[in-house]
Amino acid sequence: MSIYENRRGFFSEVAKRIGRHPGSLIVLTHCLPDRPELLDALNEICNISLVIVVPYSINPTTYGSISRKYRVVAPTMEQLTTANFLTELIRPFVNRLATYILEIGGYFARELRALHEEFGSSIVGIVEDTENGHRRYEAMISLPYPVVSVARSPLKLAEDALVGPSCVFSIERILRSRGTLLQGRRVLVLGYGKVGKGTAKAxxxxxxxxxxxxxxxxxxxxxxxxxxxxxxxxAALATADIVFGCSGFRSIDIADVGFLQDGVFLASCSSKVIEFPVADLAKTADSHIETGNVHSYEVAGRTLNLVADGAPVNYLDDAVIGPVLALVQAEMMFALELIINEGKMLGSNLINGVADGTREVVATLWSRCFRNPSSGAYVL
Incomplete structure (x- = not known):
């Protein structure tokens, strides 16, 4: 049995426990090879009316597969960050009785008030996956809708531990394609949180x-x-051959260019295009060449090699892969159940989370599907 068959069985078991509910679901997500099983399971819980895919993480095969089943749109990053774009985009897909939003990255956060003004209680609540998204909702003075986040769940730690190694894998592959090696390089990790720690160790x-x-x-x-x-x-910027942005914020600004080494590689480990001043580099660069997913900018007499043009580097290789990712995805399904059953009672000014007992259920079901009880290793 393949990893994808195991995922399908695992998610189907979770969906059966949650049950079928009326209303519609709008999903904003990455378009990676692991998404079809998750989307199908979510559709068992609540009819998916629209899938919005993040543009820097589109796997063409996956896009074709999900487009045959669901209404899928692929906006640009500029559109995703334009005021009221999402409000206008989802208008035809909002179920006036009950609509739920499941997203990754906090893109809906800036439009919550516009959504509430237009759709009112037709939107019941939002599930958020990432730390960046969690921060966006957390920074709001008030939340007109309840938000359930899995970003700081203990189960998320398992996924976060793999982000760093997956980013290092992608950088090593790119360096090898250019005839050089990663070993022996001076590498700066900006941000020593969950992702930064894993990156440094890898x-x-x-x-x-x-x-x-x-x-x-x-x-x-x-x-x-x-x-x-x-x-x-x-001092760190001046001596690094490679810089990994793992802060979840803007870790390097255009004013820092003068401190960077000529020929430095800049790679983002965040879940969004946020760590580096991509737009400013494009405006101020004397020249710009793209070669094999590396954008080389000539600025102030030095070359800055921006990998994936500032998008998360591990998405060049389908991001974090493997069974562990299913843990937090299943928790998102239970977060959706929480909004469906208790959305009106959750309270909109707090970011909510699922109960510890629910996480125990997720972990138990996951172990049955993905852990070999004899060896204690992943089922292959």
Whole structure:
């Protein structure tokens, strides 16, 4: 049995436990090889009226597959960040009785008030997957709809631990395609949170000289305690051959260009195009060449090699793959159930989460599907 067959069986079991509900579901997601099984399971719970795919993560085969089953749109990043674009986009697909939104990245956060003004209680609530998205909803003064986030769930830690290694894999593949190696490079990790920590450890295992910088003194001390050097920010930027942005914020600005090494590679490990000043580089660059997913900008007499043009580097290789990803995806399904059953009572000014007991159910079902009880390893 393949990993995809296991995923389908796992999600189907979760969907059966939740049951079928009226209303419609709008899904904003990445378009990667693991999505068809998840979408089919979500559709068992509630009719999917629209799938919106993030443009930097479109697998052509997957896009063709889901387009044959669902109404799918692929907006540009500019459209996704344009005021009221999503409100206008979903208008024909909102079920006036009950509509639920499941998204990744907090794209709907900026339009919540516009959504509420137009659709009112027709939209019941929102499920959010990522830390970036969680922060966007958290930063709002008030939330007109209840939001259930899985971004800070203990089950999310399993996925986050794999983001760093998947980013390192993609960078190593790109360097090899250009006739060079990752080993021995001085690599700076900006941000020592869940993703940054995994990235630093994966780089160390590859024989890199790893530097870490975090704006938090607490995170910096932890990085040092775990064996990494933590120089001042400018010193770190000046000596790094490769920079990984793992902060979840803007980690390098256009003013930092003068401190970077000529020929440096910049790679994002965030879930959005956020870590580097992509638009500013395009405006100020003396020249710009794209070669094999690397955008080389000539700025102030030096070359900056921006991998995937600032999009998450691991999406070049279908991001995090494997059974672990199904854990948090199943939790999102239960988060949807929470909104369906209790949306009116959750309260809109708090970001909610599923109960610990529900996570235990997810982990138990996952173990039955993906863990070999004899060896203790993943089922192959």
């Amino acid at each position: 780089l160390h295992a590859k024989g890199c000289h790893v530097l870490v910088y975090d704006v938090s003194s607490v995170a910096s001390v932890l990085a040092m305690a775990e064996g990494f050097v933590v120089p001042d920010r400018r």
